Amino acid sequence: MEIVKLDDLAKNIRKDIITVSYLHKVPHLGSCLSIVDILTVLYFKYLNISSDNLNSENRDRFILSKGHAVPALYQVLKAKSILTSDELKDYGSDGSYFAEHPPASGIDGIEAATGSLGHGLPIGLGISLSLDIKELDAKTVVLLGDGECNEGSVWEAAMMASSNKTKNLIAIIDFNKWQATDRSKEVLSLDPLSDKWESFGWEVYECDGNDTKSLIKVLDKIFNSDEKKPKVLIAHTVKGKGISFMEDDNNWHYRTPNKEEYENAMLEMEID
Amino acid sequence: MRKIFAEKLTELAEKNRHVVLLSGDIGNKMFDDFKEVAPNRFFNCGIAEANMIGVSAGLALNGFRPFVYTIAPFATVRCLEQIRVDLCYHNLPVVIVGTGSGLSYAELGPTHQMLEDISLLRSFPNMTIVCPCDPRETDLVISQSFNRNSPMYIRLGKKGEPVLHNNDFEIGKSITIREGYDICLITTGTMLKNVLDIAETLGKVGIKAHIEHFHTVKPIDKESLTKIFNNFKVVATIEEHSLIGGLGSIVSEVYVDGDFEKIKILRFGTDDKYLSKTGSKEYMLKAYGLDYDDIVKQVEGVFK
Numbered sequence: 001m002e003i004v005k006l007d008d009l010a011k012n013i014r015k016d017i018i019t020v021s022y023l024h025k026v027p028h029l030g031s032c033l034s035i036v037d038i039l040t041v042l043y044f045k046y047l048n049i050s051s052d053n054l055n056s057e058n059r060d061r062f063i064l065s066k067g068h069a070v071p072a073l074y075q076v077l078k079a080k081s082i083l084t085s086d087e088l089k090d091y092g093s094d095g096s097y098f099a100e101h102p103p104a105s106g107i108d109g110i111e112a113a114t115g116s117l118g119h120g121l122p123i124g125l126g127i128s129l130s131l132d133i134k135e136l137d138a139k140t141v142v143l144l145g146d147g148e149c150n151e152g153s154v155w156e157a158a159m160m161a162s163s164n165k166t167k168n169l170i171a172i173i174d175f176n177k178w179q180a181t182d183r184s185k186e187v188l189s190l191d192p193l194s195d196k197w198e199s200f201g202w203e204v205y206e207c208d209g210n211d212t213k214s215l216i217k218v219l220d221k222i223f224n225s226d227e228k229k230p231k232v233l234i235a236h237t238v239k240g241k242g243i244s245f246m247e248d249d250n251n252w253h254y255r256t257p258n259k260e261e262y263e264n265a266m267l268e269m270e271i272d
Numbered sequence: 273m274r275k276i277f278a279e280k281l282t283e284l285a286e287k288n289r290h291v292v293l294l295s296g297d298i299g300n301k302m303f304d305d306f307k308e309v310a311p312n313r314f315f316n317c318g319i320a321e322a323n324m325i326g327v328s329a330g331l332a333l334n335g336f337r338p339f340v341y342t343i344a345p346f347a348t349v350r351c352l353e354q355i356r357v358d359l360c361y362h363n364l365p366v367v368i369v370g371t372g373s374g375l376s377y378a379e380l381g382p383t384h385q386m387l388e389d390i391s392l393l394r395s396f397p398n399m400t401i402v403c404p405c406d407p408r409e410t411d412l413v414i415s416q417s418f419n420r421n422s423p424m425y426i427r428l429g430k431k432g433e434p435v436l437h438n439n440d441f442e443i444g445k446s447i448t449i450r451e452g453y454d455i456c457l458i459t460t461g462t463m464l465k466n467v468l469d470i471a472e473t474l475g476k477v478g479i480k481a482h483i484e485h486f487h488t489v490k491p492i493d494k495e496s497l498t499k500i501f502n503n504f505k506v507v508a509t510i511e512e513h514s515l516i517g518g519l520g521s522i523v524s525e526v527y528v529d530g531d532f533e534k535i536k537i538l539r540f541g542t543d544d545k546y547l548s549k550t551g552s553k554e555y556m557l558k559a560y561g562l563d564y565d566d567i568v569k570q571v572e573g574v575f576k
Contacts, residue, residue, distance in 0.1 A: 057334075057335075104361050104362045104363070111333070112329070112330075112333065112358075112362065113357065113361055113362060116353060116357050118322070119326055119354065119357060119358060121326070122322070122323040122324075122325070122326020122327050122329075122330065122354070122358075123326045123327075123329050123330040123333070123358060124330060125323070125326070125327050125330060126326060126327035126328060126329055126330015126331045126332075126333070126334075126338075127330040127331075127333060127334055128330070129315070129327065129330070129331060130330060130331045130333075130334035130335070130336055131334065132312075133292075133312050133313060133336070134334075152322065153320075153322040153323050153326065153354070156318075156320035156322060156323035157323045157326065157327070159318065159320070160315075160317060160318065160320065160323055160327065163318075164315070
């Protein structure tokens with residue numbers, strides 16, 4: 001898909017995410033908006049995942065390890081026709097599967113329940129190892145937050161992936177420089193993030209995670225690499241990306257827009 | 273018990289391409305045969321138990337039957353939240369095998385003793401907990417674990433345990449080990465061996481003890497407990513586990529929830545404490561409050 005079309009898609013997905021956040025008071029808006037471009041490019045250009053192959057062994061797997069950003073994934077799955085608008089009408093009502101973190105069952109396209117941080121990479125590693133045993137070449141992509149890299153289990157998995165040379169395991173770090181209460185590099189020493197991954201034996205890539213062109217350039221390399229190592233993409237992003245008054249403002253980790261803010265956000269998206 | 277586990281799993285791995293073994297950097301040489309039979313299905317996950325559980329979940333999500341093996345406290349409470357979310361919430365057929373449970377590793381101190389695992393794990397939905405009493409039951413529970421499609425915890429002793437009985441074994445069904453009518457001694461796991469001694473001693477003072485072995489503590493065999501509550505005036509639970517939340521608690525819960533005549537239930541288990549002092553298993557059992565002379569004395573007291 002062309003860059004212009006991907007950007008258009010991403011814009012519509014952002015609108016849907018903000019609308020849901022406004023209507024149903026769904027938090028983590030900043031965390032959702034920072035990953036929209038990554039998800040859009042992955043689902044519409046790289047991942048072999050569609051409504052036809054959800055049970056096929058050879059499909060690619062995507063795990064949103066930063067589960068609190070699942071409102072973004074729900075909208076991407078809708079854009080991908082894996083979920084229907086009709087199913088999503090349930091959102092925010094009692095008995096709905098569309099929780100603020102992805103559930104273990106009930107929603108097509110969700111490979112694993114996450115929400116407690118530091119779980120997605122070990123699970124993704126297990127899936128990737130299972131595909132290696134079966135000699136299938138499918139990719140397993142796990143999207144983590146930078147704050148999530150606080151969790152020790154992330155680094156346990158990083159070491160095991162490296163010793164097992166899981167070449168089809170791809171971690172993407174949504175490096176938006178914030179976690180819930182402060183700058184991620186200040187809460188726990190995160191820097192130098194790429195050196196950390198490299199020293200753990202991973203093949204490291206970096207890009208602007210909010211720029212479609214930059215993402216495509218680097219994902220082309222990652223998806224075609226012959227290197228017998230797990231791969232990590234450190235995607236530099238902006239929390240709240242796309243809405244001027246939300247960008248890099250960590251209040252939008254928990255806040256949801258009021259009527260005026262919602263209208264202003266929608267207006268900005270129209271003008272862009 | 274752990275030797276039988278390794279042998280049985282090797283045998284099963286040869287027949288079933290979906291058997292995967294994950295070990296937390298223990299069992300040196302014990303798994304050599306497994307590695308020979310299924311080199312690409314053995315993973316030494318290192319000393320990183322949280323990751324090991326997550327990896328087992330990923331393997332199970334893609335159709336494998338993972339067995340996760342390490343020392344009981346590291347197989348369970350070290351990675352408790354991963355067991356809760358990755359295995360129990362997803363309801364995946366992963367078998368956790370904890371070796372050295374209870375006071376099997378008494379000499380190693382409280383870091384390696386495991387007296388709270390049943391209590392913690394049984395509160396997780398979908399979890400099955402089996403405590404085999406001997407190598408034969410270990411063999412059978414490993415085979416029968418394939419009949420289930422949900423997470424299971426198998427609580428093992430260590431090595432050299434004698435075979436205690438030859439009765440039929442089925443996950444979820446208690447086993448009558450000894451018939452008697454004065455008191456029903458209820459136990460689980462390797463503690464059965466000690467309970468056989470206690471029953472012998474009680475016999476000498478004229479108390480005929482029945483022994484019922486509940487290898488499966490979750491789901492508990494309610495039918496069997498119902499019979500016991502209807503047929504015995506005195507019941508005693510004896511377990512190598514904390515009195516908080518273990519077999520004694522389970523039995524009491526079933527009693528309270530049912531509609532039974534008043535009976536006497538004595539609960540024997542370890543005290544609510546950690547001990548820095550160490551010693552042999554026999555010494556530590558006493559130190560934690562599981563003193564056989566005391567158990568016999570208390571039971572006798574009920575009949576005086």
